[in-house]
Amino acid sequence: PKPNGDSTAMLMKSYACQRRTPLKHHNSFLTEALEILAQNAEYNDNEGRSVAFRRAASVLKALPRRVRSMQDLRWLPCLGDHSQRVIKEILEDGSSREVESTRQSEQYQVMKALTGIFGVGVRTADRWFREGLRSPDDLIRTGQQLNREQQAGVQYYDDLQKPVTKAEADVISDMVEKAVHAVLPGAEIQLMGGFRRGKEVGHDVDFLITHPEEGKEEGLMPKITNWLKEQGLLLYQKTTRNSYLEKMDGPARASSNMDRFERCFSIFKLQKSAASCKSSSAASAEDVSTGRESEGPAEHHPEASGWRAVRVDLVVSPYSQFAFATLGWTGSKLFERELRRWAGQEKHMSLSSHALYDSKQNLYLRAKTEEEIFAHLGLEFIPPSERNA
Ligand code: ATP
Numbered sequence: 001p002k003p004n005g006d007s008t009a010m011l012m013k014s015y016a017c018q019r020r021t022p023l024k025h026h027n028s029f030l031t032e033a034l035e036i037l038a039q040n041a042e043y044n045d046n047e048g049r050s051v052a053f054r055r056a057a058s059v060l061k062a063l064p065r066r067v068r069s070m071q072d073l074r075w076l077p078c079l080g081d082h083s084q085r086v087i088k089e090i091l092e093d094g095s096s097r098e099v100e101s102t103r104q105s106e107q108y109q110v111m112k113a114l115t116g117i118f119g120v121g122v123r124t125a126d127r128w129f130r131e132g133l134r135s136p137d138d139l140i141r142t143g144q145q146l147n148r149e150q151q152a153g154v155q156y157y158d159d160l161q162k163p164v165t166k167a168e169a170d171v172i173s174d175m176v177e178k179a180v181h182a183v184l185p186g187a188e189i190q191l192m193g194g195f196r197r198g199k200e201v202g203h204d205v206d207f208l209i210t211h212p213e214e215g216k217e218e219g220l221m222p223k224i225t226n227w228l229k230e231q232g233l234l235l236y237q238k239t240t241r242n243s244y245l246e247k248m249d250g251p252a253r254a255s256s257n258m259d260r261f262e263r264c265f266s267i268f269k270l271q272k273s274a275a276s277c278k279s280s281s282a283a284s285a286e287d288v289s290t291g292r293e294s295e296g297p298a299e300h301h302p303e304a305s306g307w308r309a310v311r312v313d314l315v316v317s318p319y320s321q322f323a324f325a326t327l328g329w330t331g332s333k334l335f336e337r338e339l340r341r342w343a344g345q346e347k348h349m350s351l352s353s354h355a356l357y358d359s360k361q362n363l364y365l366r367a368k369t370e371e372e373i374f375a376h377l378g379l380e381f382i383p384p385s386e387r388n389a
């Protein structure tokens with residue numbers, strides 16, 4: 001039976017990289033619920049379960065209409081029994097008991113707060129939770145050993161909790177552009193991550209930097225960060241050197257999402273504009289040079305200052321890998337994961353942010369643009385704004 005009106009559901013492809021997923025969709029009342037269960041599964045180190053819930057949520061994001069009944073889901077892929085039970089309950093009762101009890105649970109809330117600290121992953125947060133710690137304040141109070149990244153995370157916790165707006169991202173873009181062009185004229189800078197997908201807010205701002213003359217980009221990051229430091233614009237930075245060698249690494253390892261570009265996880269000091277700054281008088285009292293990094297995690301009090309802390313990721317890519325890096329750093333995370341799964345399972349290829357390797361032909365497939373990579377993979381091109389899987 002093929003009743004009319006089900007055609008979109010019947011045509012729904014099963015890999016997220018085969019579908020268009022806009023930023024705004026019609027089923028957040030369901031996807032938010034499923035993503036809470038996905039998040040909770042991640043906190044409990046159950047990746048398989050987490051991905052299953054995320055895939056289910058992602059399918060609903062691609063629907064052109066709000067789901068009204070279980071009938072609407074009949075032909076959809078990726079909806080397991082558990083996800084269907086949750087959706088059914090929400091459709092019938094307005095909410096799911098499992099989702100609500102998860103949302104209310106102490107473990108979920110504490111894990112969310114602790115993994116929300118820059119530099120704190122699930123494993124560390126889980127250990128702290130089992131030791132009875134509940135908040136960033138508890139970490140300071142009990143004198144926990146924190147690495148440099150986590151110290152910065154605690155110090156700027158309140159600022160880093162606040163979403164970064166597109167307007168702030170644009171100001172950061174100007175700062176990065178100035179820095180990069182000061183140290184390497186001709187370099188190209190591209191806004192990546194959520195903002196490239198059209199998001200209006202983000203948890204950070206991501207940039208990819210390259211230079212058309214291959215080799216010019218080598219060792220660029222320390223020059224950029226030094227320039228920014230001299231200008232007093234950096235509150236924290238950790239640079240990791242490029243460790244990618246095509247010959248040694250062999251085919252891209254499909255299992256790992258981590259790439260090997262020269263990269264910098266940083267925290268920028270962003271002056272609040274005159275318009276958005278309520279207490280500009282306090283601004284001059286606080287200076288970036290007053291003992292940053294040397295002090296413990298004394299908290300920065302955002303409301304009292306004329307600036308805020310913003311997380312920024314910088315990545316430098318050789319020109320020949322730029323298309324792969326662009327694709328890999330645009331996201332969404334699920335879209336990336338599905339691209340790699342598609343490549344491996346359907347095409348016997350291995351995709352990373354550096355390269356695409358064809359195991360059948362035993363060769364690397366070159367690409368200058370994202371379009372060429374989609375074509376190599378036998379996929380219709382999906383523009384960044386439709387990769388919000
Ligand atoms: P948000 O608005 O929350 O920042 P986002 O989509 O920009 O959302 P990010 O965590 O900033 O999320 O990641 C942006 C992209 O960079 C994602 O596609 C992700 O796959 C990629 N990415 C993030 N961290 C790494 C990493 N360590 N190695 C490789 N790729 C990464």
Ligand code: MN
Pocket residue numbers: 192193194195202203204205206
């Ligand atoms: Mn981001």
Ligand code: MN
Pocket residue numbers: 193204205206313
């Ligand atoms: Mn990022």
